[in-house]
Amino acid sequence: MTATLVVVGHGMVGHRIVQALRDRDTGGRWRVIVLAEEPRPAYDRVALSSYVDSWDPEALALPGNDYAGDDLVELRLGDPAVRIDREARTVVTAGGVEYRYDALVLATGSRPFVPPVPGHDLPGCFVYRTIEDLDAIRAAAERARTSTAPGRRAAMVVGGGLLGLEAANALRGMGFSPNVVELAPRLMPLQVDEGGGALLRRLIERLGLTVHTGTSTESIQRDGDRLLAKLSNGTELDLDLVVFSAGVRPRDELAREAGLEIGPRGGVVVDEGCRTSDEHVYAAGEVACLDGKVYGLVAPGYTMAEVVVDRLLGGGATFPGADTSTKLKLLGVDVASFGDAHAATEGALEVVFNNAVAGSYAKVVVSDDAQVLLGGVLVGDASAYTSLRPMVGRELSVDPALLIAPEGAGVGTGVGVGALPDDAQICSCNAVTKGQITAAITEQECADVPALKACTRAGTTCGSCVPMLRQLLESCGVEQSKAICEHFAHSRAELFEIVQSTGIRTFSELVTRHGQGRGCDICKPAVASILASLGSGHILDGEQAALQDTNDHFLANLQRNGTYSVVPRVPGGEITPEKLIVLGEVARDFGLYTKITGGQRIDLFGARVEQLPAIWKRLVDAGFESGHAYGKALRTVKSCVGTDWCRYGVQDSVTLAIELELRYRGLRSPHKLKAAVSGCARNCAETPTKDFGVIATEKGWNLYVGGNGGFAPRHAELLAADLDTETLVRYIDRFLMFYIRTADRLQRTSAWIESLEGGLDHLREVVVEDSLGIAEELEAAMRRHVENYTDEWADVLGDPEKLARFVSFVNAPDAPDPSIEFVERRGQRIPVGSEERGSQPALIAGPKLEVVNS
Amino acid sequence: MTALVERTETWVQVCRITALLPERGVAALLPDGSQVALFRTYDNEVYAVSNTDPFSEANVLSRGIVGDRGGVAVVASPMYKEAFDLRTGVCVDNPEVSVPVYPVRVVDEWVQVGLR
Numbered sequence: 012m013t014a015t016l017v018v019v020g021h022g023m024v025g026h027r028i029v030q031a032l033r034d035r036d037t038g039g040r041w042r043v044i045v046l047a048e049e050p051r052p053a054y055d056r057v058a059l060s061s062y063v064d065s066w067d068p069e070a071l072a073l074p075g076n077d078y079a080g081d082d083l084v085e086l087r088l089g090d091p092a093v094r095i096d097r098e099a100r101t102v103v104t105a106g107g108v109e110y111r112y113d114a115l116v117l118a119t120g121s122r123p124f125v126p127p128v129p130g131h132d133l134p135g136c137f138v139y140r141t142i143e144d145l146d147a148i149r150a151a152a153e154r155a156r157t158s159t160a161p162g163r164r165a166a167m168v169v170g171g172g173l174l175g176l177e178a179a180n181a182l183r184g185m186g187f188s189p190n191v192v193e194l195a196p197r198l199m200p201l202q203v204d205e206g207g208g209a210l211l212r213r214l215i216e217r218l219g220l221t222v223h224t225g226t227s228t229e230s231i232q233r234d235g236d237r238l239l240a241k242l243s244n245g246t247e248l249d250l251d252l253v254v255f256s257a258g259v260r261p262r263d264e265l266a267r268e269a270g271l272e273i274g275p276r277g278g279v280v281v282d283e284g285c286r287t288s289d290e291h292v293y294a295a296g297e298v299a300c301l302d303g304k305v306y307g308l309v310a311p312g313y314t315m316a317e318v319v320v321d322r323l324l325g326g327g328a329t330f331p332g333a334d335t336s337t338k339l340k341l342l343g344v345d346v347a348s349f350g351d352a353h354a355a356t357e358g359a360l361e362v363v364f365n366n367a368v369a370g371s372y373a374k375v376v377v378s379d380d381a382q383v384l385l386g387g388v389l390v391g392d393a394s395a396y397t398s399l400r401p402m403v404g405r406e407l408s409v410d411p412a413l414l415i416a417p418e419g420a421g422v423g424t425g426v427g428v429g430a431l432p433d434d435a436q437i438c439s440c441n442a443v444t445k446g447q448i449t450a451a452i453t454e455q456e457c458a459d460v461p462a463l464k465a466c467t468r469a470g471t472t473c474g475s476c477v478p479m480l481r482q483l484l485e486s487c488g489v490e491q492s493k494a495i496c497e498h499f500a501h502s503r504a505e506l507f508e509i510v511q512s513t514g515i516r517t518f519s520e521l522v523t524r525h526g527q528g529r530g531c532d533i534c535k536p537a538v539a540s541i542l543a544s545l546g547s548g549h550i551l552d553g554e555q556a557a558l559q560d561t562n563d564h565f566l567a568n569l570q571r572n573g574t575y576s577v578v579p580r581v582p583g584g585e586i587t588p589e590k591l592i593v594l595g596e597v598a599r600d601f602g603l604y605t606k607i608t609g610g611q612r613i614d615l616f617g618a619r620v621e622q623l624p625a626i627w628k629r630l631v632d633a634g635f636e637s638g639h640a641y642g643k644a645l646r647t648v649k650s651c652v653g654t655d656w657c658r659y660g661v662q663d664s665v666t667l668a669i670e671l672e673l674r675y676r677g678l679r680s681p682h683k684l685k686a687a688v689s690g691c692a693r694n695c696a697e698t699p700t701k702d703f704g705v706i707a708t709e710k711g712w713n714l715y716v717g718g719n720g721g722f723a724p725r726h727a728e729l730l731a732a733d734l735d736t737e738t739l740v741r742y743i744d745r746f747l748m749f750y751i752r753t754a755d756r757l758q759r760t761s762a763w764i765e766s767l768e769g770g771l772d773h774l775r776e777v778v779v780e781d782s783l784g785i786a787e788e789l790e791a792a793m794r795r796h797v798e799n800y801t802d803e804w805a806d807v808l809g810d811p812e813k814l815a816r817f818v819s820f821v822n823a824p825d826a827p828d829p830s831i832e833f834v835e836r837r838g839q840r841i842p843v844g845s846e847e848r849g850s851q852p853a854l855i856a857g858p859k860l861e862v863v864n865s
Numbered sequence: 866m867t868a869l870v871e872r873t874e875t876w877v878q879v880c881r882i883t884a885l886l887p888e889r890g891v892a893a894l895l896p897d898g899s900q901v902a903l904f905r906t907y908d909n910e911v912y913a914v915s916n917t918d919p920f921s922e923a924n925v926l927s928r929g930i931v932g933d934r935g936g937v938a939v940v941a942s943p944m945y946k947e948a949f950d951l952r953t954g955v956c957v958d959n960p961e962v963s964v965p966v967y968p969v970r971v972v973d974e975w976v977q978v979g980l981r
Contacts, residue, residue: 497935529907531932532941532948557888561928561943569943573923821880821891821903829898830924
């Protein structure tokens with residue numbers, strides 16, 4: 012007999028209930044119907060503010076939120092429950108569908124509280140809760156941007172709590188000057204105390220936000236296209252839009268109408284088993300009122316979800332109480348509060364370090380005998396949070412002042428993870444204790460962080476405990492394997508050392524003498540890259556050819572339909588009209604799709620393997636050479652307009668960019684390398700996202716290293732300032748060669764610098780001060796690279812043996828792959844099949860109709 | 866493999882064995898328009914599987930890197946890097962997926978593929 016569970020609400024908690032039930036109910040006792048009000052399945056609302064980075068709702072989607080392939084779950088999106096009939100045990104949706112339930116869980120969450128200020132419902136007033144809310148704010152921001160109304164763009168956020176500050180940050184990102192209005196005398200009144208609040212305000216105002224505390228909004232009025240807000244302290248604000256973020260209220264209306272017991276300040280009253288006054292109805296998350304409290308955090312909601320599921324399966328789990336600790340980075344400012352942050356416990360003592368110069372504030376709250384840690388507040392530097400939070404409620408073995416004493420004060424800081432007792436909670440989002448984690452390591456043989464995440468769920472929600480997971484792995488004696496793959500027990504850096512010191516120059520010899528098996532798609536290209544970095548001739552010479560990834564093997568970039576793209580080098584992004592015309596002619600004659608790249612060159616797409624030599628013959632004849640877009644190698648050195656033309660430039664960025672690109676072209680490295688040179692501090696070449704970036708100063712050049720865009724963007728940091736050109740080039744030589752020798756496979760410079768013991772400071776010592784005494788060796792290696800450089804494509808065109816590999820079929824060398832077909836979009840050819848991803852273009856040509864001019 | 870070879874009646878001569886680089890593949894076009902990926906491993910074994918990568922549906926498997934997983938000869942698709950067992954065609958990373966394998970033999974230095 013299958014019983015029916017109806018889950019009302021598909022937020023984070025609703026999703027967790029379904030997930031946990033389906034995980035544990037292996038016998039299929041329950042089938043689940045989820046009624047969701049929002050049009051999309053559960054997403055990570057905690058990370059809502061990150062939506063403004065990508066505007067991609069998919070980036071917030073919670074894993075497994077569509078229950079695809081699970082016949083026991085039915086998810087109804089955009090059809091909220093509107094009525095519960097407890098007697099008949101049915102629930103009716105807005106769409107008029109009726110479901111009978113054996114158990115019902117209310118997981119409706121909360122709604123934003125909008126204070127009844129006159130004008131709160133005018134157009135231009137928003138709340139901050141859902142993806143749709145943010146889309147609406149964005150649309151209004153767009154309208155404000157394009158409107159001709161006078162005045163600079165300004166916004167007001169009502170509420171200076173956690174969410175209010177996040178909203179203010181999002182508005183700042185959209186180009187507004189945000190005002191934050193908070194009724195309490197300080198920001199984040201629930202989490203931080205007066206001292207922390209004062210520092211927080213200073214740090215946040217420094218970022219261009221205006222803070223109004225201890226005041227309320229009196230009225231909002233229409234003023235033409237704009238809004239005029241009056242505050243109770245007399246301030247008047249001329250605004251484009253208003254966002255209310257003044258707390259939330261439980262969405263308990265369904266429960267009220269159904270006659271369930273409601274808490275004095277809202278919320279559906281539940282017992283410690285999360286059951287409401289009706290034994291068939293549960294409530295979990297922000298809608299539930301437990302022990303008179305409504306929790307507005309996801310961690311207690313997740314705990315309630317687990318309790319509900321345990322009860323549904325006949326268990327007796329109870330809600331153990333919640334940890335309301337918070338740690339976050341707001342506008343780059345670390346804020347953390349945990350336990351009894353406000354010293355509300357009778358007789359509690361506070362120890363405070365307030366460093367106004369460094370911009371950090373730390374407080375711990377201890378019991379009256381200073382023996383037990385009760386809570387604390389950290390602002391500006393919250394690094395002690397991960398080790399302090401699990402200590403709450405425990406006997407201290409040290410002077411409380413030592414817990415937060417600043418580094419360099421002559422005392423040890425904080426407490427190590429080893430000192431924590433087994434029942435200390437490491438992951439508070441998922442309630443995982445140190446004991447559970449060490450058991451997973453020692454008994455279930457979890458050997459790395461991903462395994463621990465899969466096994467215990469620790470670190471899967473906010474991620475702040477991941478460093479602790481690593482420490483626990485180490486303290487249990489699990490060495491993090493450096494083996495590059497099953498064929499070598501060495502790291503890439505170790506393999507580099509072996510190849511360099513032994514003089515081995517073939518993969519076969521290396522794997523026979525230092526590895527096992529025959530290699531794979533991980534170690535072969537890694538060794539090929541090492542051999543190339545050490546100058547071992549053409550990358551397609553002899554056995555090396557078999558090691559290369561398809562991109563390096565055909566010296567072009569594989570695209571999704573099996574064709575390749577071609578990117579000739581355009582040093583510094585400077586190109587003559589004649590060469591531009593050649594690119595256009597080649598693209599036209601071979602029917603290639605063209606697109607300008609971010610690295611200031613032109614990408615030609617859709618070339619088949621057997622076409623590549625003919626294409627490159629034309630390009631090489633016109634003076635082009637390989638751009639190495641296909642290799643883990645230097646890509647481009649981008650430049651700005653430069654002093655020849657720009658009114659503002661202070662140094663000749665274009666000439667330097669061209670020199671650097673020609674110097675490092677063809678340099679193989681653990682990952683791709685991108686660079687840029689800007690002629691003044693306006694930085695039009697966008698150096699912060701480059702592996703090395705150079706910005707002109709009045710006195711010379713500043714060198715920045717370790718930036719990257721992509722999946723985990725990071726800004727480059729200053730390595731050395733005001734360098735003359737010769738010193739600059741020397742430092743870049745050293746930096747690149749040191750990276751090539753010591754980085755892991757596919758490790759960008761940013762992650763490499765992070766992994767160095769001592770980080771950027773250590774790198775500076777090696778590169779600038781030559782602390783390891785290897786500078787001369789690194790420079791010599793780079794000299795060899797520069798001297799031995801030849802164009803890979805010109806070499807191939809001059810070598811019949813290599814050219815012979817560029818065929819479509821071994822038994823029909825010039826026959827085009829019949830499966831490659833194109834359609835037209837916006838006047839160019841794209842792979843057939845693309846129409847499923849967008850609008851429907853018409854089929855124009857298979858391979859046989861192609862015009863090939865060679 | 867033996868049984869498969871015995872059932873095969875039609876063999877297509879594709880190329881000389883010397884056209885295959887050790888530890889690398891080539892593509893060949895069969896009379897019915899289908900494409901086969903041929904590989905020669907370091908020990909001079911020759912394998913033939915469909916050239917179509919089932920994950921991208923592009924005809925690219927012949928351009929993958931050849932190697933071993935736990936001693937079993939595999940090719941890693943150049944598109945999304947899934948490895949396929951060259952003997953059986955089964956995807957090592959996702960055993961529910963596989964590519965067709967073809968009978969293959971070397972006769973007087975010529976590589977021949979059996980039609981299926």
